[in-house]
Amino acid sequence: MHVRVQAEPFDFGAECGAFAAGRCDAGAVVSFAGIVRDRRGGGLEAMEIEHYPGMTERAIAGIAAEAVRRWSLADVLVIHRHGRLPPGEVIMMVATAAAHRAAAFAAAEFLMDYLKSRAPFWKKEIAADGAAWVAARDEDEAALSRW
């Protein structure tokens, strides 16, 4: 299980490759990347991501451990960035390794649902016409109930 919270960029392809390389314990690897999306019509300068050092790492590790337990994962990787990220930057990724694909897909979705609403990160949209905190969406909270 690998959890990294960092300001620095990372190479999504290289991380996926390294995660999948040399595995004999898993027949399936699933990965997901979250990317800073510009506003419709453009104008977003950056997404500022704040976190709670200490609690963020602990919360992600707890969520990842729960995924490993539920789907008997061979391994899991979570990387989440903080700081100021312009549109197109990779914000975060998850990768899961399991014996079969159904478990790897389900665990990746579980990780994403929980990271969105239970890992202490807050996003602020910075644009030329001002800055605004991104509000949590009811759908994101509701998504947790399916697990």
Added chain:
Amino acid sequence: MIEVLYFAWVRERVGRPRERVETSAATVAGLVEELRARGEGHAAAFADTAALRVALDQDLAEFDAPLAGVREVAFFPPMTGG
């Protein structure tokens, strides 16, 4: 003494990321009452606790949770990671 941390718009409204607070409050809700009285910024930050989340020693908690033995309390809006 208890360490109180603020994040996102709670931090902006209070005007600082953290402060040390001398409190005799028994619960989080009691502490919130004391913090509200500290000034306009605090009052604005804590106007609606339904819009806030709280963590005690880095674990999510409820506003009726006891403060006994707690060293670090954090207040923040609902999380928006991912």
